[in-house]
Amino acid sequence: MDNQKGVICLLNEKTVGEIVKETARRFPETEAYVYPELGIRKTYKEFDEETDDLAKALIGMGIQKGEHVAIWSDNKREWLLSQYATGKMGAVLVTVNTNYQEKELEYLLQQSDATTLILCESYKGTSYLDIVRAVCKEINVAEKGNIQSQKLPFLKNVIVMGENNYPGMYTWSELMAHADSVSDETLEQHLKVLKNDDVINIQYTSGTTGFPKGVMLTHKNIVNNGQLVGDCIHLSEQDRLCIPVPFFHCFGCVLGTMASVTHGSTMVIIEQFDAAKVLQMVQDEKCTALHGVPTMFIAELNHPDFAKYDLSSLRTGIMAGSICPIEVMKKVMEDMGASEITIAYGQTESSPVITQTRTDDAIEKRVSSVGQAHPGVEVKIIDPITGEDTPSGVPGELCTRGYLVMKGYYKNEEATNAAIDSHGWLHTGDIAVIDEDGYIDITGRIKDMVIRGGENIYPKEVEEFLYQHPAVQDVQVVGVPDPKYGEELMAWIILKDGENLTSEEVKTYCRGKISYHKIPRYIEFTDAYPMTASGKIQKFLLRELSKEKVEA
Template identity: 85%
Template sequence: MLNEKTVGAIVKDAARKFPETEAYIYPEHGIRKTYQEFDKETDELAKAFIGMGIQKGEHVAIWSDNKREWLLSQFATGKMGAVLITVNTNYQEKELEYLLQQSDATTLILCESYKGTSYIDILKAVCKEIEIAEKGKIQSDKLPHFKRVIVMSENDYRGIYTWSELIAHAEGVSDEVLNNALESLSNDEVINIQYTSGTTGFPKGVMLTHKNVVNNGQLVGDYIHLSDRDRLCIPVPFFHCFGCVMGTIASVTHGTTMVIVEQFDAGKVLQMVQDEKCTALHGVPTMFIAELNHPDFIKFDLSSLRTGIMAGSICPIEVMKKVMEDMGASEITIAYGQTESSPVITQSKTDDSIEKRVSTVGQAHPGVEVKIIDPVTGEDTPAGVPGELCTRGYLVMKGYYKNEEATNSTIDSNGWLHTGDIAVMDEDGYIDITGRIKDMVIRGGENIYPKEVEEFLYQHPSIQDVQVVGVPDPKFGEELMAWVILKTGEHLTSEQLKEYCKGKISFHKIPKYVEFTDTYPMTASGKIQKFLLREMSKERVEV
């Protein structure tokens, strides 16, 4: 049964059912609010948006780390019907300009700075007219729809509303006006547009409806048995589906307390899990690796941890085992999906066998269809044979904003979303993701899936993290290069690593090249940018 409620309605629902349960906590700022208070706060902010003149369906961009204002804005727009456009925290001038133009955003909500980068300065470079504009009356040649900017602070900038100036707009808006706005919303309407990372070409705006995100959050939470007794630590960024669907919406649909980390830091996460007695923790593999390898890891009491989700990129089996054993999250699950599918397609269950939970991404969610097809012929592949994973159901996006061509090349005429991921499904419907179609390496006619080689190398006692990519080779077409991060204090040579592989994996899967590094190129949501690693690898080989 699908949840028919809108993003705004689920807050009202939680406030009725769990009025005194803590809705969210910002331990760094000593802020704690119950679901009743959260409902009132988001009502007031929704009224402020209406009072400011923001209409239902208008596009409101938000650019910040996981601040309280971000959280409130997500559910306030969900109550009055503005479409929230999430902006990557790593964006610079050209990327912000592209997003504001392409999305037709009328409004931008932003924090002042992020990791030493002034967002105000970047915005002024994109829209010089702010310097001479009255607040709310920006007129820009480059951004014809753009009218207003709101900063998440009380510092006064020319042409920009402070947060309290925004809130003051709520005064003239009645409860009746807000209730009418909330009741006018349909769950088939777009409420969120998220821009894909743009690893190929320009980022595309994924249009997600209330139905998409509310049901996905509901199911994700169901799978890890969230309730009003749980406390979920959310260190993943809100601008990504992991944060604002699998984190916030999953929590609100279950009356769960959100313990929010503004910016990921392994030590902070461990401290919050201990101090707030978190029962659940989300993260991408690189986050869990950083937590497990924190120098003070063994000093933290993580005994409250029960569950959580590891997702966002392929999850190494060894890391999964350590999270279950060393962190005590015995019921942790793996989820797989992409922004275009709201995001989760498949998820392991807390009572799946250990083998299934560490070596697969589980089975399709209820009501979700999945098939594996031959990428060349389009025919379904038999169990055990790799192919492209496709999905169909409530979770498929409405499309890419103002990009019909890309939409039609991603969603076929029968409603199947083509993910571009290579997967294998077993007889029981459990799925193993073996990589992206474009990540597959073909060496001398042999198909090699980098994930398989990475899983093997993770077992080496000196290796903390490893990524494998293909590089051009005149004889075999492609060869493998492994990028290795060693554990602190460990030493390893490329010859020793190759020797370790001999007799254990096929000769053609042993990396020809090995590079040792301290970091990988990453997206702001913690995903490793393999396309950049491939470029770096090509340069190394050519040298």
């Protein structure tokens, strides 16, 4: 079923750099970004000037339009400035997962053909400098700007966010000194030749099935997605958005920074997520909006000092990144006061948001669906076997088409053709149901669906039920092999502080309330789930762990 109902959407044709300049003209004295922990506050006029200077520095260093600049850091100010500086001078920003280790970094730098790497010194006790030296052994004797690596033939520049000197690496000041050799007119020329369908960003998918793939996104992709995301939550220059989600992920750099910049809103930025810091910043900075993946909101709601914080300024925000539990949504609306919180759904390949609830949707739609497609975005649900459209109410694979579809995977035509069909439809791999009004419910990944004795079970349905138990803080359900039924369910439960629960008590709670075949045969209690750096639960690792437990 195609829910496109003739909605006309006038797309924003501006490039990333033009957006910054337009917002700076409209709201010069509005705060663009704030780092409360560092005491940094900059207006949009200053933000425009800072990103001009950095763009000129990159040009002065010899970086050309279309060159690939990798960035590896938590949510530092230099990351934010780099996103918009590259957007002005035309380099392609390649985002690097903060959790990467040696082999992953080596793969990304090789596969992306990055000529430049910008990085912070360390992250959560891991020395990025040591990892770079292990990947690029030549750096210790290299001339700055002229690295000659056997493994990484494209890599020439490594730039450190800071002023400590390291062999073969530029300090931030040394980078910025290159701006002096570039005129305003030269930068203006760079800005003028950019087209909105130029690739401006490469984001590597998490690689849960094989090697990560580089998703190529254009100015048009991310400018319009940021614009539409912000429109859905009515962002304006009056809003202050708290961004604790990582920049390297679309959630941070599109739903967070780009949504803010397209609307003149203030970005209140946290370098690394911490529930207490989020609550403190929302209170102190009087944030009107807050973003987060479900696990972040769960951590905030369950913080022992939650009741002490004044969150009365909160109005809206976005919960996304993984399936959003209904009970958590209700608590965010009621206990945090974010009555206009929305759910967004999508994936990196779609820039990322495909559907979103609206602030004025009926309450049941806002907590139990991922909303409707954005304006100008086509969505259909198909039978993954036959490819035929499914009727409303029948699960199938969600496909989308429109401005939001990526340009493709970098240097991977085979994977691109597998993801985007000949008619331009992006196949998401997600199982969804659409109702008569065009509201969509995501019931899981095709690969997450459990088939028990011929019955299709969607783990989300069982998770939503178990969330209602008063002792349960979080729950994840996966399938495990079974000789009789093919698959059985295993539930991994995190209990609320001070609560106790046995496997048998969980099963008793289920009996008579959900179908027998949906009651998990195996129940495990845990303190945490395997997570990506962006806060997504890695179900494939949970499945592997579950299989080991059953077979032990």
